Amino acid sequence: MPTIKIDGKELTVEDGVTILQAALENGIEIPHYCYHPALRVVGSCRLCLVEVDNSPKLLPACATRVTDGMEVRTQTEQVRDARRSILEFFLTNHPLDCPICDKAGECLLQDYTFKYGSAHSRFIEEKRVRPTKDLGGNILLYRNRCVMCTRCVRFFEEVVGEPYLVVEHRGYHSDISIFPGKELTHKMTGNIVEICPVGCLIDKDFLFHARVWNLTRTKSICPGCSAGCNIYLEHKDNRIYRIRSRKNMEVNTFWICDDGRYIYHRFEELDRITQPMRRLEGSEKLTKTTWQEAISMVHDRLALLKRAKKLDQVAVVGSAFASNEENYLLTRIFGDELGCKKFYVYAPSVEGEDETFRSGFTIRADKTPNRRGAELLLGKNSDFWGAIKKGEIKFLFFLGGNVLLELTDQQKELLKRLEFLVVQDVVFTEMARLANVVLPMGYFAESEGTYVNVDGRVQRFSAALVPPGDVKPGVQILLDLYRAFKPDLKMISAADVMNDLAANRSEFNGMSYFSLGDSGEKLR
Amino acid sequence: MGVKKVGYEPTWIDKLYIPAILKGMAITFSHLFKKRYTVQYPEEKWIPPAGHRGAIRLNRDEKGRVKCVGCEMCSTACPAKCITVVPGVAPWDDREKYPVRFEIDMLRCILCGMCEEACPEDAIELTVIYDFAGYSREDLIWDKERLLKNFDITVDGKYFERSKEETGL
Numbered sequence: 001m002p003t004i005k006i007d008g009k010e011l012t013v014e015d016g017v018t019i020l021q022a023a024l025e026n027g028i029e030i031p032h033y034c035y036h037p038a039l040r041v042v043g044s045c046r047l048c049l050v051e052v053d054n055s056p057k058l059l060p061a062c063a064t065r066v067t068d069g070m071e072v073r074t075q076t077e078q079v080r081d082a083r084r085s086i087l088e089f090f091l092t093n094h095p096l097d098c099p100i101c102d103k104a105g106e107c108l109l110q111d112y113t114f115k116y117g118s119a120h121s122r123f124i125e126e127k128r129v130r131p132t133k134d135l136g137g138n139i140l141l142y143r144n145r146c147v148m149c150t151r152c153v154r155f156f157e158e159v160v161g162e163p164y165l166v167v168e169h170r171g172y173h174s175d176i177s178i179f180p181g182k183e184l185t186h187k188m189t190g191n192i193v194e195i196c197p198v199g200c201l202i203d204k205d206f207l208f209h210a211r212v213w214n215l216t217r218t219k220s221i222c223p224g225c226s227a228g229c230n231i232y233l234e235h236k237d238n239r240i241y242r243i244r245s246r247k248n249m250e251v252n253t254f255w256i257c258d259d260g261r262y263i264y265h266r267f268e269e270l271d272r273i274t275q276p277m278r279r280l281e282g283s284e285k286l287t288k289t290t291w292q293e294a295i296s297m298v299h300d301r302l303a304l305l306k307r308a309k310k311l312d313q314v315a316v317v318g319s320a321f322a323s324n325e326e327n328y329l330l331t332r333i334f335g336d337e338l339g340c341k342k343f344y345v346y347a348p349s350v351e352g353e354d355e356t357f358r359s360g361f362t363i364r365a366d367k368t369p370n371r372r373g374a375e376l377l378l379g380k381n382s383d384f385w386g387a388i389k390k391g392e393i394k395f396l397f398f399l400g401g402n403v404l405l406e407l408t409d410q411q412k413e414l415l416k417r418l419e420f421l422v423v424q425d426v427v428f429t430e431m432a433r434l435a436n437v438v439l440p441m442g443y444f445a446e447s448e449g450t451y452v453n454v455d456g457r458v459q460r461f462s463a464a465l466v467p468p469g470d471v472k473p474g475v476q477i478l479l480d481l482y483r484a485f486k487p488d489l490k491m492i493s494a495a496d497v498m499n500d501l502a503a504n505r506s507e508f509n510g511m512s513y514f515s516l517g518d519s520g521e522k523l524r
Numbered sequence: 525m526g527v528k529k530v531g532y533e534p535t536w537i538d539k540l541y542i543p544a545i546l547k548g549m550a551i552t553f554s555h556l557f558k559k560r561y562t563v564q565y566p567e568e569k570w571i572p573p574a575g576h577r578g579a580i581r582l583n584r585d586e587k588g589r590v591k592c593v594g595c596e597m598c599s600t601a602c603p604a605k606c607i608t609v610v611p612g613v614a615p616w617d618d619r620e621k622y623p624v625r626f627e628i629d630m631l632r633c634i635l636c637g638m639c640e641e642a643c644p645e646d647a648i649e650l651t652v653i654y655d656f657a658g659y660s661r662e663d664l665i666w667d668k669e670r671l672l673k674n675f676d677i678t679v680d681g682k683y684f685e686r687s688k689e690e691t692g693l
Contacts, residue, residue, distance in 0.1 A: 098595075100620050208621045209611070
């Protein structure tokens with residue numbers, strides 16, 4: 001463990017790290033473009049030059065390893081002068097089109113120029129103008145803005161393992177280019193927009209939609225597959241504008257796939273259920289009702305069955321699309337409170353194979369976010385269709401969450417055999433249309449809770465949006481139902497439910513909603 | 525505790541009040557021969573000095589299109605948060621971005637001119653128009669067309685020569 005000094009601050013760092021890594025870890029800023037913690041060091045931008053010991057020349061912090069007793073200075077006049085000059089070189093050909101650049105506000109060139117650069121340009125010559133190129137897929141290449149950090153090129157080589165981009169020509173004529181005949185339709189492409197330090201690579205999906213400083217970031221978990229990638233939902237005026245990856249070294253490191261990046265479109269323009277619905281006795285149509293009435297309909301029916309000692313006809317279907325809290329509340333209400341024994345998990349069968357890339361980043365074939373958690377809480381039985389067929393079930397509580405749910409004709413016939421069907425779901429699925437009571441719940445961006453990913457990591461997601469109409473988060477609906485049976489219920493939020501879950505299930509022992517933090521905890 | 529008399533003790537001439545009245549009337553009548561400041565508004569209109577911060581306009585570019593590029597600097601700088609910009613991809617070949625929607629809530633606007641200061645394209649400006657009023661709240665939420673019209677009626681500096689029908693104000 002070498003001990004070094006950066007700007008007079010004594011630090012003990014791990015063996016073999018570079019000066020830049022040591023500085024960043026200890027909260028000392030050294031500006032840099034080409035260095036990215038997940039990519040190979042190339043030392044091409046020269047912005048991280050620092051003064052080291054008595055070295056006559058400045059050394060790049062990203063490519064110089066620390067040695068014991070090393071003394072680094074990042075704020076001397078020589079270093080500042082070098083930064084100023086390098087930034088001036090970057091700006092010779094960089095256009096001043098920040099007003100129409102989507103990167104403005106989170107652009108490193110903007111930030112560094114403001115902080116370390118000069119307020120005036122001495123460059124009076126004409127700037128080099130190169131036309132914008134469409135790289136296919138969702139990517140636009142604004143070639144004028146490029147600073148040749150080659151992060152995008154290295155990303156495809158090292159993280160994806162499939163080169164798409166290349167630097168053409170040399171020196172002044174360098175240009176990012178795509179291999180002939182290729183299009184950037186790869187599932188990992190969106191990440192290059194995020195790692196581009198300037199506005200050279202722009203996402204068409206977000207193009208001119210909003211300025212980044214107007215967006216609010218909410219920490220969430222991608223519901224696209226069982227990997228449980230950490231994401232930021234970036235939203236404004238109750239609408240999601242884009243999804244960005246959130247660093248979690250235990251799960252997704254720095255990346256997310258494009259399936260997850262654009263997943264919010266799946267929840268736009270849906271046939272949302274905006275109010276609780278009920279079916280009057282013998283009626284074909286569902287009619288709107290109030291929460292109070294819908295909850296009491298479910299409660300009264302269950303109370304009736306309890307009195308008639310017919311609770312063995314009641315079955316509960318939890319969901320691999322729902323949070324641990326929602327699934328756990330089902331066991332509390334139907335198991336602990338009523339004594340039902342038939343619990344199932346709705347989870348579509350896994351199709352295809354996991355996709356793993358060079359860096360180890362994996363897109364899972366299991367397209368449910370919480371199969372592991374739901375099965376842990378409710379058991380692995382998913383064959384409720386068979387049980388309905390045998391006539392064992394007369395009352396079914398179905399917790400959905402899959403907006404793409406489709407039923408076969410045979411399944412629709414089976415549902416008609418039920419005496420009472422309660423569906424808690426986001427959209428009017430075919431299932432919901434056949435229900436006696438429909439309880440509208442919010443989707444993942446409108447509710448909070450926890451998922452267990454495929455590796456058994458419990459992770460928390462927060463609500464970013466306000467649900468439309470009378471829609472409530474799933475946990476709140478189930479708490480209302482629970483309260484109908486148990487009026488002195490103390491739990492009022494997802495956090496309370498999670499803490500109750502942690503106290504009662506050994507796998508979750510010792511966890512609390514707040515101890516999960518931003519990076520989650522592994523199941524015991 | 526003794527009492528000390530301070531101040532003015534009127535003389536007998538003062539107590540007549542006549543000199544004081546004459547002095548006052550002299551001032552009053554002298555104004556008959558001075559320059560008049562009263563303006564017969566609204567028949568006559570006061571013309572504000574240069575640099576007056578009145579109603580906002582959106583400028584046009586040399587081809588008559590809205591000059592704004594939709595960068596939202598104005599709405600970011602606005603302390604009253606009265607500007608709403610919805611940017612989009614421009615329908616023209618020579619320009620990339622433009623405001624699909626541009627709205628100013630003049631009920632909220634405090635005419636501070638920060639938007640004008642912030643604009644990198646000189647696309648938003650404050651004009652001499654001070655007498656804008658509306659019959660409803662909606663009347664005073666100005667959209668892009670209304671703001672461009674403000675440009676058309678003020679760009680030649682002849683706003684005060686235009687009729688009410690022409691200005692729509």
